[in-house]
Amino acid sequence: MPSISARWLFDGKGCLYEHALLAWEGERIIAVEPGRASYAEQRFGQALIMPGLVNAHTHLDLSDLSMQESPRDPCSWLGRVVAYRRTATAASICEAVRRGIVESVQHGVTLVGDIAATRHTLEVLRNSPLRATVFLEILGLSKSRARAAWQAARALLRSETPAGHYCLGLSPHSPYSTRRGLFCLAAQTRLPLAIHFAEFAEELALLTSHTGPFRAWLESLSAWDETALFPSYESLLRWLRSATRLLLVHVNYPTEPLVTTLVHWAGNDRVGVVYCPRTHAYFGHPPHPWLQLLQRGVPIVFGTDSRASNPDLDLLAELRYVWQRGCPLTPAELFQMATHTAAKLLNWTEAGFLAPGRLADFLVIPLEAANIHDPLRTLLETDSTPQHVYVGGQLVYAAGSEARGCGGTCSTGTAANNSPNFSRKPGNTSPPSSSADSPTTRTWSGLE
Ligand SMILES: [Zn+2]
Structure with a gap:
């Protein structure tokens, strides 16, 4: 022993x-x-x-991007990510995920809430020591794009048997990029959900009046559909009340009705907000309301977001960033949020403690x-x-050990010095069960 x-x-x-x-x-x-x-x-x-630290929000498949100077506007930054994704190959995605895993573990992160745009993230995670709740990303405003996204997610959920160190969730990307019906279908699956929510000031104009720079940007991508959106954050949240776990990522610009809805809902231990401190600073948003939300009973956890908006995936650096700016919480409260609370919200109730x-x-x-x-x-x-x-x-x-390399199916790249030992055999842990309500039985319904 x-x-x-x-x-x-x-x-x-x-x-x-x-x-x-x-x-x-x-x-x-x-x-x-x-x-x-x-x-x-x-x-x-x-x-x-x-306990190992929990990074509640990242995109491992963007881990070979490097942060550039702060963007002029959200659309230019989103355009860069879209352009990167269009040129990514299976091999480059696997290598990015592997880099993200190596970096996370070296920084003491043992569990992540990861947004996966492709199945390649799962292929690499299957052979890695990092625990994860992998939120499969679904998006699209038009009926045809939304239907295609849902069918792809269903096919992946049907073919995947999560084992070892990860379990599955869904990520309807955001209120401005995802058709109403996709949120409703995702909530019905009873899988954990993560949604980029109230991230940019420009979102609200799009939801309430179909105006602003997001509309022009979506039109330029031939992705705009004026029948697709919820008219407000709180109307969307009402459709998500059946979700077993719900992470709202960012919430940089909460409206009062959104906060009221969150506060009303917060006592049930199923919803929380992810604050990504250094990513928040990168975009130059106004001060984040995380302390006010926390005081009103909304669980807050921390994330890095991706390397497209953060210099690294160091969760401890996020906590230090918050602490150095006059955090009124005790260190124990801060670390509890980054371990036990975050693990629970990611549906890993046996980790983080x-x-x-x-x-x-x-x-x-x-x-x-x-x-x-x-x-x-x-x-x-x-x-x-x-x-x-x-x-x-x-x-x-x-620390200081010899490189041990990647023993899994990831065939790309080479092992870095001091890389985590990927040769361990996953599969001996039962990942948290998601639901008795199988997501694979859901079909595209009339909730369009
Ligand atoms: Zn993100």
């Missing part, structure tokens, strides 16, 4: 223990015992053990500073990085 200990252990739900021992068997934790550090098989001393019976996904982070009173605060105020990363009780990354 392997066991480790360190001076501090944070459990992910607010408790900080001293000189704690963590023991596990197979993929699950069997003991967390404060004061018993000396009994551990491996002792790390002046270090912090904590170090306790007997939970999944053994954890980090060991050495803390070099003297006179440490609060190790979580020290972690936010220094540049300490994970030394060891475990997923399902297996070491998947050790």
Whole structure:
């Protein structure tokens, strides 16, 4: 039975223990015992053990993009992403996903909420140590595009048997790009949903009056259909009330009716908002309302978004960014949001919390500073990085280790130094079940 200990252990739900021992068997934790550090098989001393971090929103398939200077307007940035996707090949997508996985694990991220535009993301994740809720992206405003998107998603859901480290969800892309019927069908599947929501100021003009730069941009792509949209955020949300889990990504420009709807809904533990701090700053949006939403009971979790709007996929850097700007929360509250709360909203209720019976996904982070009173605060105020990363009780990354490469079906690219160990065998974890209501039985209905 392997066991480790360190001076501090944070459990992910607010408790900080001293000189704690963590023991596990197979993929699950069997003991967390404060004061018993000396009994551990491996002792790390002046270090912090904590749950793996959860990046609640990213696009692994964009991980070979590099951030350029802030865009003049959202349409020019979206145009760049669309152009990139049109030139991507299966091999380049696989390589981008693999890069994103390597980078995530090196930064101590053990679970992601990923938006996948193609099945290639699943092909790479199937052989990787990273846990994921993979939200299959569906979009299209015209009936024909929406129908094609739905049929493609259904075919993928029918052919996929998620095993090991990922489970499936759906991502109707956004209120401005996705036909009403697609939201309704997605909600009926009972799969977890993630939606880019109230991301840009220009969205609202399109929804309420079919005007503004988004209309011109969609027309230029021959993608505009004035019969396709919900007239407001709250009218869309009403259709999503049956969703088992719902992540609203960004919410940079919430209307008061949207906030009221969210607050009313927030107590049921099924809906949350993803705030991507550095991506938010990249676009130059007004201050994000995450603290006001949190104070009114809306769960908030953190994401990086993609490398098209962020220099890296370092979730800890997002927390440090927030902390350095006068965060009124305690470090424990902040890390709880980035571990336990985020795992729960991604439907991984057995991850993000170090306790007997939970999944053994954890980090060991050495803390070099003297006179440490609060190790979580020290972690936010220094540049300490994970030394060891475990997923399902297996070491998947050790700082300074030799490259171990990719042992899966991803045939593109070469392994980077210190890359995570991809040679572990996934498949021994039961991914969270989504629903008894099979999505594959749904057909295109009259909800158009
Ligand atoms: Zn995104």
